[in-house]
Amino acid sequence: MAATVGRICGARLLKNYGLVGPQVCQLSTNAQGWTKSRKLLLSTLGVIGGGAGALLFALEQSVDASGTEAHPYHQPWSHNGWFQSLDHASVRRGYEVYKQVCKACHSLQYVAFRNLVNVTHTEAEAKAEAAEVMIKDGPDEEGNYFERPGKLSDYFPSPYPNENAARAANNGAYPPDLSLIVLGRKGGEDYIFSLLTGYTDPPAGVALREGQNYNPYFPGGAIAMAQVLFDEAAEYSDGTPATASQLAKDVSTFLRWCSEPELDDRRLMTIKAIGIFSTLAAIVYYYKRHKWSSLKSRKLAYKPVSKK
Incomplete structure (x- = not known):
């Protein structure tokens, strides 16, 4: 619209309105009216911005490549993609791995037993899981702290x-x-899986202190945690063969869910939003065409007054 008004001003159709003409002509966004210095400045800024972005990307890649640790392989997770959900059977098995193996040393202080309901367990099963844990509570009427069985509102206690x-x-x-280890480590669940399955003997020239183990996926290679996942290191309630890779895959999926328990709901909302906004966009576009068709299709003719 501004360009059209500018062309009208350029044709001097509004020359009899001295106050309106210059003000309307300023609305033109035609790049032909830019000065040479302005075009040069904008081109320079664009080149500098693009070069800076490319430089930052290249520096990040070079820093990652120059590290001493190995880079985890990207695994074909079932929840990859915007419209893929978590494998809830795998999340349940991963909880069993955490309970039987990881719980002895690692905490889940931001995950409550109620979060398990309708995700990995029924409400009754989640209550039974919570009741197995003794929670320190109090003080009571006499000012003493006591222990009680856990409830759904309790968070996983620290070991x-x-x-x-x-x-x-x-x-x-x-x-x-x-709780947030997947989001807190670069590579996410790929890093967790590679770390749990990547223990090996240290290469020649690498000296480890007492109590340390070598894992090429850990920064520096020396990690205090020993290898904990072996074949049959845990037992699945659904009878799935408990190989080391299966255990690592399931616990990685479970930790991904712990980091983003709302992941499935968010992706489901994304699908709904795409459907709703697509419909609204079609309606708005049709309404716009309906309202502007008469204005955009009309013809204006300038008939100068004849001098008599």
Whole structure:
């Protein structure tokens, strides 16, 4: 519209309106009216911005390639893609792996037992899982703390009372909380899977201190956590063969769910939003064509007044 008004002004059709003409002509967005210096400035800024972005990308890739740790392979997870959901059977098996293997050292302080309901367990099963844990509560009327069976509203308790106790039990190493570990590590579940299955003997020239193990996927290679996943290291309630890779795959999927428990709901909402906004876009486009068709198809003719 602004370009059309500019062309009208350029044709001097509004020359009799001295105040309106210059103001309307300023609305033109035609690039032909730009000065040479302005075009040069904008071109320079575009080249500099694109070059800076390419440089940052190249530097990030070079830094990753220059690291000493191995890069995890991308696994064909069933929840890859915008419209794929988590494998809930795998999430349940991953919870069993965490309960039988990982729970002894690692906590899930941001996950509550109620989060398991209708995801991996029924409400009754989740209540039974919570009741197996003793939660420190209080104080009571006499000011004493006591222990009680867990409830759905309770969060997974830490295996250690504090950080110092955790370090003392693990030769000075502090086992990290696993609630957000997938989001907190580059590579996500690919990194977790590769780390759990990547233990090997240290190469020649690499010296490890007592209590350390070699894992090429861990930064520096020396990790305090020993290999914990072996064939039949845990038992599945559904009878799935508990190989080391299966255990690592399931617990990685479970930890992905712990980091994003709303993942399935968010993707389902994305599908709904795409459908709703697609319909609204079609309606708005039709309404726009309906309203503007008469204006865009009309013809304007300029008939100068004849001099008599």
